[in-house]
Amino acid sequence: MTASDAPAFCVHCGQPAPGGADHPACHNPRTALEPPRYCTFCARRLVVQVSPLGWTARCSRHGETASG
Template structure:
């Protein structure tokens, strides 16, 4: 997997400062697929989270 996009804001990783996104991701699941920038379906449970991209599958945390 090669991350091209920020999984928090969806913007290209080389397009600016994502320090705020990294801080937010410490407490939140990803919202965008880092490979294709599609919005993911996210489910948060007491034990963690799952995020599903229609093209690249499931991520868990």
């Protein structure tokens, strides 16, 4: 991972966030349980699928992430 690939966007609103952390306006207990909606690397909308067992989120450029 290079410096240009470092996380830089909030996963909940897509706004710039230092170090890829939650944007201060989005950081609350409710959003902690939500799946990501935006890619932390490029701020593109993610394709999110929620199931009873968890969620998967896919960026067209950076691949898939799953709940853990």
